[in-house]
Amino acid sequence: MGSLAGRVAIITGAGQGIGREHALFFASEGAKVVVNDPGVAVDGSGGDSSLAQRVVDEIRAAGGEAVANTDSVADWQGAQRLIRSAVEAFGDLHVVVNNAGILRNELLLNMSEQEFDTVIAVHLKGTFAVSHWAALYWREQSRAHPQVDRAIVNTSSGSGLHNPLPTEVNYAAAKAGVAAMTIVAAIELQPYHVRVNCIAPSRARTRATVDLPGIGGATQDGQFDPFHPGNVSPVVAYLCMADCPFNGQVFSLHGGTVIRYHGWSLGEEIRSDQRWSIYDLTRAMQTLPNPDPLANLLSALGVLGPEAQEQMRHMIEASLTKER
Ligand SMILES: NC(=O)c1ccc[n+]([C@@H]2O[C@H](COP(=O)([O-])OP(=O)(O)OC[C@H]3O[C@@H](n4cnc5c(N)ncnc54)[C@H](O)[C@@H]3O)[C@@H](O)[C@H]2O)c1
CATH class of the missing domain: 3.40.50.720 (NAD(P)-binding Rossmann-like Domain)
Structure with missing residues (x-):
């Protein structure tokens, strides 16, 4: 059956x-x-x-x-x-x-x-x-x-x-x-x-x-x-x-x-026990990672190695400025 x-x-x-x-x-x-x-x-x-x-x-x-x-x-x-x-x-x-x-x-x-x-x-x-x-x-x-x-x-x-x-x-x-x-x-x-x-x-x-x-x-x-x-x-x-x-x-x-998939999950954090001032926030935010989304994409697509990544980055960036 x-x-x-x-x-x-x-x-x-x-x-x-x-x-x-x-x-x-x-x-x-x-x-x-x-x-x-x-x-x-x-x-x-x-x-x-x-x-x-x-x-x-x-x-x-x-x-x-x-x-x-x-x-x-x-x-x-x-x-x-x-x-x-x-x-x-x-x-x-x-x-x-x-x-x-x-x-x-x-x-x-x-x-x-x-x-x-x-x-x-x-x-x-x-x-x-x-x-x-x-x-x-x-x-x-x-x-x-x-x-x-x-x-x-x-x-x-x-x-x-x-x-x-x-x-x-x-x-x-x-x-x-x-x-x-x-x-x-x-x-x-x-x-x-x-x-x-x-x-x-x-x-x-x-x-x-x-x-x-x-x-x-x-x-x-x-x-x-x-x-x-x-x-x-x-x-x-x-x-x-x-x-x-x-x-x-x-x-x-x-x-x-x-x-x-693990899906979205909470990562690194900064904390304050009061509302942030722009000054403190600017300093604290610098401690958080800020990975380049395009580099993440290239890794996800299996484009590995600095040379291959650079080549692909140029190709993608050129295609991003195409006007309709
Ligand atoms: N092929 C891939 O590698 C891939 C990757 C990621 C996700 N998907 C997803 O898998 C699913 C199937 O994709 P596929 O590659 O077989 O595409 P396909 O174009 O071969 O088949 C899609 C089918 O959906 C039908 N369809 C479109 N609009 C419809 C509607 N409003 N109501 C009912 N049917 C409708 C189309 O007539 C078509 O027969 C999609 O949801 C697609 O986004 C595919």
């Missing part, structure tokens, strides 16, 4: 990329899957209603159970319809994987209001909207079935957590928000037996990342491909298993590596 047998799962943005891998893997592990995807372009424009159905056809051809849904997670009523579609098709809902995502990269100086709002709407509001409607359903269900395990897995990114990339203020803010929302929701939903965890995939090869340097092409048959988007799915499935103990955790995932 599969590890997700009998579980009903919604996977958002499951028409391609990482979400499609989740849908296929969940179905192969016995879950009944709602494949949600309006089939938009990387920047969120357009739409192709056949994309989600194609994944459903693939699952059914392999003997699994799935239905398609093409609502946008950023649409409040659409998110409610998505929850209803799972219950109508399969009689219950156990799992939500918030995976849908878009990119509208631009320097802060050049970014438009719409580019900011659209990215926040899909990642941050979309994760909230789908979780909200699912949680309302689960609260109602918990009265009659208090011991049934329910799970949400959100999708963040290193870009919002430990390697904040230039041109991604919208995306980084949304993804940091998704990680923060995970931890608060994990505490709030505990009384209803709902666990909430979060993953941050790293360098999985999809249409959104295929042009990034070092992402790698497909490997030869039989060789492990650390960039394959499907590497993420077993970890997500594990977090959704009914006996999984994890709650309120954020994990970075690449290839076969799973790293638990």
Whole structure:
């Protein structure tokens, strides 16, 4: 019997990329899957209603159970319809994987209001909207079935957590928000037996990342491909298993590596037993570390050694002054 047998799962943005891998893997592990995807372009424009159905056809051809849904997670009523579609098709809902995502990269100086709002709407509001409607359903269900395990897995990114990339203020803010929302929701939903965890995939090869340097092409048959988007799915499935103990955790995932984030934590301090004068504050603040955020980014990206760091620093700094 599969590890997700009998579980009903919604996977958002499951028409391609990482979400499609989740849908296929969940179905192969016995879950009944709602494949949600309006089939938009990387920047969120357009739409192709056949994309989600194609994944459903693939699952059914392999003997699994799935239905398609093409609502946008950023649409409040659409998110409610998505929850209803799972219950109508399969009689219950156990799992939500918030995976849908878009990119509208631009320097802060050049970014438009719409580019900011659209990215926040899909990642941050979309994760909230789908979780909200699912949680309302689960609260109602918990009265009659208090011991049934329910799970949400959100999708963040290193870009919002430990390697904040230039041109991604919208995306980084949304993804940091998704990680923060995970931890608060994990505490709030505990009384209803709902666990909430979060993953941050790293360098999985999809249409959104295929042009990034070092992402790698497909490997030869039989060789492990650390960039394959499907590497993420077993970890997500594990977090959704009914006996999984994890709650309120954020994990970075690449290839076969799973790293638990420590998240924000309090560091060095200065103290005064009265309101600071500017003079005293200026002196005391000098005792606190002030690491260069760009140096931190280069280390997080694995650019090591003074020469390589200097070269990369020049490249990044040159790109930062580009006007639209
Ligand atoms: N690929 C990586 O290395 C990587 C790294 C960090 C985080 N992520 C995150 O993983 C998730 C999946 O990314 P991917 O690389 O597979 O991207 P992708 O572009 O291949 O797939 C994203 C899917 O989301 C769908 N989508 C977009 N807007 C939607 C909306 N409003 N409602 C429902 N679906 C919508 C798209 O149609 C698309 O099919 C995203 O949240 C992304 O930010 C990916």
